[in-house]
Amino acid sequence: MHAFESIQLFGSGMAQLAFPTEMSSSVLAPYLFVSAAMFCIGLIGFLTRKNMIIMFLCTELMFQAAGLALIAFGRQHLGSDGQTFVIFVLCVAAAEAAMALALVVLLFRHRESLSASAWKELNG
Amino acid sequence: MMTASLMNQLMASVAVLSPEGATGGTTGHGGAASSHLAGLVEHVGVGPKWVLLIVFLPLLGFVLNAVYAAIGNKSKLPAWTTIVLLAAAFIATLSMFLSYEGTPYTVYAFEWFNLSYGDKSFIANFSFYIDKLTILWMLFVTGLATLIALYASEYMSHDIGAGYCRFFSAFGLFVFSMSCLVMGDNMLMLYLGWEGVGLCSYLLIGYFYKKPSAVAAAKKAFIVNRIGDLGLALGIYLTFVHFGTVQYAELFNNETLHQYINAAAVGDFSAIPGEAQWIALLLMVGAFGKSAQFPLYVWLPDAMEGPTPVSALIHAATMVTAGVYLIARFYPLFLVSEHALPIVAWIGTITAFLAATIGMAQFDIKRIMAYSTVSQLGYMFAGLGLLSTTGAAFHVVTHAFFKALLFLACGAVMHGFAGQLDLRKLSGVAWMKGWGIVGVTMLIGCMNLAGLPYITSGFYSKDMILAEAFVTPGYQMIGWILVITAIMTAYYTFRVFFRVFLGEKHCEPGEDFHGDDKADFHPHAPGWAINTVLIVLATCSVLAISLAYIDKAENHGWVGSMIVDSTASYHSPYSESLAAAHGGGEPHAVAGPVGFAAPGKVLGMDPHGGMIVVSGLGAILGVLIAAYFHGPKGWQGLFLGGRTEAGKCRMDAVAARMGPIPRLAENKWYVDEFYAMVFVTPLRILAHVFHWIDKLLLDGLVNLFGFLPRVFAWIIRPSQSGVLQGYAVSMAGGLVILLFVVIVVVVRAGGGA
Secondary structure, rough: HHHHHHHHHOOOOOOOOHOOOOHHHHHHHHHHHHHHHHHHHHHHHHHHHHEEEEHHHHHHHHHHHHHHHHHHHHHOOOOOOOHHHHHHHHHHHHHHHHHHHHHHHHHHHOOOOOEHHHHOOOOO | OHHHHHHHHHHHHHHHHHHHHHHHOOOOOOOOOOOOOOHOOOOOOOOOOOHHHHHHHHHHHHHHHHHHOOOOOOOOOOHHHHHHHHHHHHHHHHHHHHHOOOOOEHHHHHHHEEEOOOEEEEEEEEEEEEEEHHHHHHHHHHHHHHHHHHHHHOOOOOOHHHHHHHHHHHHHHHHHHHHHHHHHHHHHHHHHHHHHHHHHHHHHHHHOOOOHHHHHHHHHHHHHHHHHHHHHHHHHHHHHHOOOOOHHHHHHHOOOHHHHHHHHHHHHOHOHHHHHHHHHHHHHHHHHHOOOOOOOOOOHHHHHHHHHHHHHHHHHOOOOHHHHHHHHHHHHHHOOOHHHHHHHHHHHHHHHHHHHHHHHHHHHHHHHHHHHHHHHHHHHHHHHOOOOOOHHHHHHHHHHHHHHHHHHHHHHHHOOOOOOOOOOOEEOHHHOOOHHHHHHHHHHHHHHHHHOOOHHHHHHHHHHHHHHHOOOOOOOOHHHHHHHHHHHHHHHHHHHHHHHHOOOOOOOOOOOOOOOOOOOOOOOOOOOOHHHHHHHHHHHHHHHHHHHHHHHHHHHHHHHHHHOOOOOOOOOOOHHHHHHOOOOOOOOOEEEOOEEEEOOOOOOHHHHHHHHHHHEEEHHHHHHHHHHOOOOOOOOOOOOOOOOOOOOOOHHHHHHOOHHHHHHHHHHHHHHHHHHHHHHHHHHHHHHHHHHHHHHHHHHHHHHHHHHHHHHHHHHHOOOOOOOOHHHHHHHHHHHHHHHHHHHHHEEEEEEE
């Protein structure tokens, strides 16, 4: 028990030594503005464009917006969770990009078109 | 073991001298009628295992034939397998008969039911009870089955292949079931066999399953038999409830049963609980169904749709006598029922008469034989009801031979003339080339069925039943009805013979050509297998006369000597004493449900002597009537007949003058139509009512639960538009709403704080 506590104390001491101090919310705000802007651009693009590749790019944009916000918050709280999470998101996004592009290719082969409205008959 | 039967006789005589001491003080009513039964089943031994061969060899035949069918055999192998196995079973039965030592024994195969609850236990093993009644039945069952399998090997040869295998497979299964029925040592085995023979009957009646009438007949036989089987099942159930056992050895040794028998012997039926009396009535219903007695006889004539060997074996010689066996086996139970035996006697008589009237008006020779079977079974039941189990069993044996012979001869005609069975379209068959043997054997069969005096075995067995009817007080009426029926029997039997087998040669083929061309049709005479079987059966029918003379003085013939040492025998305490009083004359006296009787007289003569005159003359009279109305001109018609053409005879003019009666009789008195109106139609209407209840109410309820989600889905389906942006907008909209809600809640919470 003692040993564990001492390691924790040592760890926090090291963190205070290794990392700069917490960011204030005024420093945080620009990051969040950029993140929100990126997300809105992605969302609007996704809703308004019909080209499936563009729509896919827009989803990627929204992903990265979320990632940016995560890193910013992580930096504010001096934790490594945000960064770790973003690494995961990047991996998943890479895999998903491979799948999604393959799907888009297949869908294109079926309809000779990249328009999402070509698949309108998949309704209820 | 001859000492055992000697002991029985000694005990019987002791019983007369000192009634109280005979059954160990269990008798409360003075008589000791049950002492014979007690002495018989007191020491039931254990028999040799090879007896099991009789049962399991036919089952092996069933299995092998099924295998042949599976591997697509296309030869006569199934027939020969069946014949060899059945012959082996017959030889085993013969050695069982020869090695029988006077005491009944059981042979254990394996455990079947062994349940116990509380102080009660229900035991029914797969084991067999051998006494002389069993042996008597098994002798003719296996013997006839072997012969008829040989006959069928030729008769069914048009169907070689899967049908041939199927036929002999069911044939083997039938003999197995019949063996279980007859040899089983408990009522459950009997029931197993009973249902088994019913199944085989169904399978074989419906053998030509592409023919709608055959399918209908098979279903009819099965369903009508269900009614009887319900009675049998309830009877078995009640036996267990009342006596606590279904095993023969325990049941017939049951002290309560012995007390009942002694009470019944002195006519004191009030001492017997109603429950015990109902057993016999229920078993009787089962017997009526299987043996085609009056209310339930309608299936048997229709069963003629099956191949003729089946008609001969199942629907004439063996299966239909299962009812007679049932009553004979459980005779002690019937004795203790006040009404069962009189009902059996009367139903038998009514059936005999009714079926004979129908038989007289039919034109299909196989159906005539079917009605004569029903009629002769009526004789057997009358015999059972009148306490003449010997007469009934003797008639079963002789009838088995001559009726199988008659059917097989008719089958040879049917086979040779492409399915022609109408007696108006055939004539002079006996004179055609190669048909001599069929003609002669048919004549022997007809003489037996008609009961011509002294030269036929049918005469002796029928005489025994008739004589019994005349000596039982209050039952002379039955006697006279049966005598009239005997005259009618002789008439319709020889009607067939005179028309089909004698006279000008003439034939019109039937519809069943087996690939022959109708234009160049020529009858094909039976081959060696059919002829051999006919000759053997005719010989047996004639030789059966000797059975009447073996052991005649003691037991009314050989069959009597078989019956007397079985549960079917009935020893009244009065029979011995009266026999002694009459100076050792034939013990005729009976007491029990049908009343008391002393050796009576018929027309001032000894009953048997009198019956020889009455029934013998009656039979001859019937033949002469048939000769006059149907016989061909010249010596063949005994110089009485005047028929010159196949289709015309003197009877036509008579029938025309009798108004609607011949037509009514030809249509079986519209009994089938009556049943259809009274039972079938109401049930059909009820079935339709329930069908609609099922369809509307139950199906409606179930469908409603299926319909509701469908409505719900119909409402929300438009939300799935198929436009990807639509989904995205709703997602974004949802997010907005969610954010709005969160912000409002947070703001309000913050505001509250």
